[in-house]
Amino acid sequence: MGLSEKTIEIVKATAKPVADNGEAITTRMYEILFANHPETKELFKDASSDQHKKLATAVAAYAANIDNLSVLDKAIEKMAQTHVNTAVKPEHYPMVGVSLLQAVKDVLGDAATDDVIEAWKEAYFFLGDVLIAREKELYATA
Ligand code: HEM
Structure with a gap:
């Protein structure tokens, strides 16, 4: 299933504030993720210090x-291959998703209306499903 017109419209309209605050959002995202799911820290043990920039990009x-x-x-x-190399699994996606959406709220404040958060949630899990499907293929052939 594709994304709704409304979601596409909202995500495009908010792409700039999210990109402009990309580093702040992803830095906050890791803070929330590691506080709530400390076991995910292990996955990032070899990550470079600019990993958050890649995710923001x-x-x-x-x-x-x-x-x-x-x-x-x-x-x-490339994302799928890196994820398979670092043992990212489907169950991690909601952990990162919830953390990312909370980080968007924390950083954008009032600009992150319910409609905006809902649209980014739909968009995140849409991309997440694409990645999970490709990673499943890669794990099967590994
Ligand atoms: C839609 C969701 C996601 C996006 C857009 C995303 C994006 C990215 C990108 C762009 C990279 C860098 C790839 C490279 O240049 O090689 C990356 C690496 C990575 N991601 Fe994700 N990711 C997502 C979900 C997740 C999830 C759910 C986890 C699990 C906690 C995760 C953990 C990692 C790890 C461990 C790396 C490698 C870090 C390193 O060693 O440098 N990602 N991701």
Whole structure:
């Protein structure tokens, strides 16, 4: 199932504030994730200190291209391969998703209305499902 028109509209309209605050949002996201799910810290043990920039860039690029995801094919393939190399599993996606949405709320404040959060939630899990499906294939052939 694709994303609704409303979600696409809201995510595109909020792509800039999210990208402009990308580092603050992802830094806050890791803070929430590691506090609530300390076991996920282990996955990031070899991560470079600029990992949060990569995630911020990915989220921003995704938002900008939400109605034309094929331009992100190569980036998605790289993410999936990195995730498989670091043992990311489907059950981690809701942990990161909830943390990311809370971080968007914390950083954007009043600009993060319920409609905005709902749209980003739909968009995050849509991309998450694409990644989970590709990672499942990669795990099966590993
Ligand atoms: C839609 C959701 C997600 C997006 C957009 C995303 C994005 C990314 C990107 C862009 C990279 C860098 C890839 C590279 O340059 O090689 C990455 C790496 C990584 N991601 Fe994700 N990710 C998502 C979900 C998750 C989840 C659920 C986890 C599990 C906690 C996770 C854990 C990691 C880890 C451990 C790395 C490697 C860090 C390192 O060693 O440098 N990601 N992700």
